[in-house]
Amino acid sequence: MKIFTLFGVASTALAATTQQLAACRYIPGDRGWPAVSVWDRLNTTVGGRLLVTNPLAHSCHDPTYDNVTCATLKHQWGQPALQIPYAAEFLSPWFQNQSCVPFTDQSTPCKLGNYASYSINVTGSSDIVAGSSFAQQNNVRLTIKNTGHDENGKGTGKGALSLWTHNLKDKNFISAYRSSYYNGPAVQLGAGVQGEEAATFAHQYGFRVVVGSCPTVGVVGGYTQGEATQWEVVTATGEHLVATPQQHADLYWALSGGGPGTYGVVVSMTTRVFPDQPVGAASFSFSVATTGNGSEDAYWQAVTTFHAQMPLLLDQGVYTTYSVMNNSFSIYAVVAPSHNDTELTTLLAPMLTALAQHDGLAPQTLALQTSGASNIYDLLAADLWPALSGASLVPVMGGRLVTRANLDTNLAGVIQAMRNITQGGTFYFACTGINTTAGQVVPPVADNAVLPAWRDTSFSCIVGVAWSWGDSWDPIPAWQRELLDRVLPTFEAVTPDSGAYLNEANYQQQNWQQQFYGKNYPRLRAIKKRYDPNDLLYAVSAVGSEAWKADAKGRLCRA
Ligand SMILES: Cc1cc2nc3c(=O)[nH]c(=O)nc-3n(C[C@H](O)[C@H](O)[C@H](O)COP(=O)(O)OP(=O)(O)OC[C@H]3O[C@@H](n4cnc5c(N)ncnc54)[C@H](O)[C@@H]3O)c2cc1C
Ligand SMILES: *[C@@H]1O[C@H](CO)[C@@H](O)[C@H](O)[C@H]1NC(C)=O
Ligand SMILES: *[C@@H]1O[C@H](CO)[C@@H](O)[C@H](O)[C@H]1NC(C)=O
Ligand SMILES: *[C@@H]1O[C@H](CO)[C@@H](O)[C@H](O)[C@H]1NC(C)=O
Ligand SMILES: *[C@@H]1O[C@H](CO)[C@@H](O)[C@H](O)[C@H]1NC(C)=O
Ligand SMILES: *[C@@H]1O[C@H](CO)[C@@H](O)[C@H](O)[C@H]1NC(C)=O
Ligand SMILES: *[C@@H]1O[C@H](CO)[C@@H](O)[C@H](O)[C@H]1NC(C)=O
Ligand SMILES: *[C@@H]1O[C@H](CO)[C@@H](O)[C@H](O)[C@H]1NC(C)=O
Ligand SMILES: *[C@@H]1O[C@H](CO)[C@@H](O)[C@H](O)[C@H]1NC(C)=O
Ligand SMILES: *[C@@H]1O[C@H](CO)[C@@H](O)[C@H](O)[C@H]1NC(C)=O
Secondary structure, eight states: OOOSTTTOOOOOOOOOOOSOOOSBOBOTTSTTSOOHHHHHHHHHHTTTOEEEOOOGGGGGSTTSOOHHHHHHHHHHTTOHHHHTTSTTOOOOHHHHTTSSOTTSOTTSOOOOTTSOSEEEEOOSHHHHHHHHHHHHHHTBOEEEESSOOOTTOTTOOTTOEEEEOTTOOOEEEEEEEOOSSOOEEEEEEETTOBHHHHHHHHHHTTEEOOOOSSTTSBSTTTTOOTTEEEEEEEOTTSOEEEEOSSSSHHHHHHHTTSOSSSSOEEEEEEEEOEEOOOEEEEEOEEETTTSTTSOHHHHHHHHHHHHHHHHHHHTTTOEEEEEEOSSEEEEEEEEEETOOHHHHHHHHHHHHHHHHHHHOOOHHHHTOEEOOBSSHHHHIIIIIHHHHTTOOOOSOEEEEEEEHHHHHHHHHHHHHHHHHHHGGGSEEEEEEEOOTTOTTSOOOSSOOOSOGGGGGEEEEEEEEESOOBTBOSTTHHHHHHHIIIIIHHHHHHTSTTOOOOTTSSOTTOTTHIIIIIGGGHHHHHHHHHHHOTTOOBOOTTSTTGGGEEEOTTSOEEEO
16 A cells, blocks of 8 residues: 655644734735745745746737737637646636636736736645745735636635645555545545546546546545545645544544635545446436427426426435526436446436426437446546536526425425526526435545535535626626525525535625535634634635635735
8 A cells, every 4th residue: 555655745834923913915016015036035945836927818918919829718718628727727707807818808908816926836745835834924815726616716816826736646546445434445636636537547446436527627625525534734834744534633524525725735635436337327308399388387397397306316326417597408417326227217217207297298309318338437538528528617606505305395486486597598507416315325434524404405506697708798797796686595595494515606605604514614613723823724705714805905804
């Protein structure tokens, strides 16, 4: 068994700061902002791997306009593959905030806006210690960025020094991880490993591993919850440690589901893997035009049928992702781990019968297709990843978990709210159906900080706006207001005692501590305080972020 040889860099504890805590982090232009010579010294410390930010879209603005490069950027903007290789680029259109995008006028100057000012191309824990120490001593905002997928701009920040973890790509297969809490196969993944890379790696050994559905999403720092057996971390005070259910158990608990970017910088994660098995998959869709007699009422009746029937499949360990628009419903995939297509078709039969009998939707009308494979990797690589690889973010979105109890007590109300919200075609739903405690689902490695409402959930829904790059920005601020004032309250009213998935929600969510973290919040806040006593690490809506507030210039100031 080979552990830690890949990551074994000694750390020096940061000198505890005795200086008075400054009220606001400096931004470029402030008198306290570090001089170039100070940044140069940091650059030397990190082996020349300090990068200064020059936004990619500067090629679309004077004085560095270049029409050929700009045309390419316009074409690819928003696709993860374009932005991920660049240290300071990030995907959230709202946080890009038009400061330097290819779609504004050539004469508009390219501004840094919410971009970090500098990034360290992190190659090991000593770079993290150097960056944290520099930020602390020079009163500069510190952020952690991996892929930049985060919708709420957590991986960026005005005037920040960013720890860019993307190149921490080490992968290590552990055939027999041994501990009191888990014995079995595992993989150790560096903080920069992405979903596609992790799944491909595990598959080479005949195993599957939990990752997000989008192939480019990071696995380690921003996303993973109940599967980790241990976390390798550099804390804000420069300690390099390993957190497990037995040592630094509080930190292990917090990192496992308690949200990213705030307790410390994760260097690697070790996570369980499961033997490859066949997987069943299916998809179908319908619309106002194809439903029954073509009425809107009939369409929404069919949407109701789907939501009434689907929990029975979820209880068998099946999961699904789908979208609901004002006039069309589309399943991206119904996936049945450890089942083949024949078995999935049997599981789907009651739903298909109901759709046919109540809603006039025969399987041919639904364009029902199956696409199972002998293992999940083959399904992802051949089918699901290609379809998702260009998925881009919209500037306005919110999220909500729909619990089983919400459906059991008020299915009609939930569907009526969906209809109300999608009316007119501006807002749509993109949901994932999952039962995290289905009999077939292996329980978590140990107790963790996942929002408790997840365990009661049937559907995790994003509400987004129908908008793509190249469309006018003009309606966006009003849509954000409408999301907060009308859309989310309408959906929250029919989903009591629930919450929201913190990675797929709005950054201005009301009562976010309760909605994203539930009853775990006070304990998470205390753990944050223990490992980051000076609140060095900040990310929007992360635990402890209420300690900071942006001023009119975008400086982070102590609240
Ligand atoms: C197209 C798309 C598809 C998605 N699909 C899914 C999905 O299927 N399932 C799902 O659960 N989510 C999904 N998400 C949401 C995703 O989980 C979050 O965006 C997540 O934050 C991405 O993590 P990242 O490391 O890739 O991104 P980043 O934006 O780089 O980081 C996100 C946050 O994690 C923190 N962070 C990153 N690395 C570390 C580290 N090493 N130590 C400490 N903190 C760290 C950052 O500071 C930041 O706060 C999707 C998002 C997009 C845009
Ligand atoms: C850091 O040093 C390297 C190597 O000398 C250099 O290429 C790079 O431009 C420097 N970075 C900054 C921000 O000055
Ligand atoms: C760039 O500008 C040149 C010269 O004006 C023109 O010939 C060319 O077609 C332009 N290319 C694009 C991609 O706009
Ligand atoms: C976007 O920019 C405007 C000024 O152009 C500013 O008022 C606003 O706060 C910015 N929003 C974000 C999320 O950065
Ligand atoms: C970051 O560091 C890695 C590893 O040293 C190197 O391969 C890569 O080219 C660097 N990236 C940038 C943008 O400097
Ligand atoms: C169409 O279907 C709806 C809903 O099933 C029903 O209320 C309505 O009467 C039907 N209309 C016609 C013309 O059949
Ligand atoms: C599907 O699985 C069932 C139950 O394990 C098995 O009997 C059947 O032969 C499988 N079908 C195919 C096509 O593999
Ligand atoms: C949506 O809900 C609001 C608030 O309850 C209500 O005023 C409005 O009439 C509803 N609209 C539709 C189309 O159902
Ligand atoms: C649905 O939205 C589209 C715009 O995307 C709009 O043209 C259409 O009228 C809407 N239909 C209903 C029933 O709201
Ligand atoms: C999940 O499925 C199990 C049965 O496998 C069931 O007991 C439980 O109530 C379900 N939970 C939800 C939230 O649907």
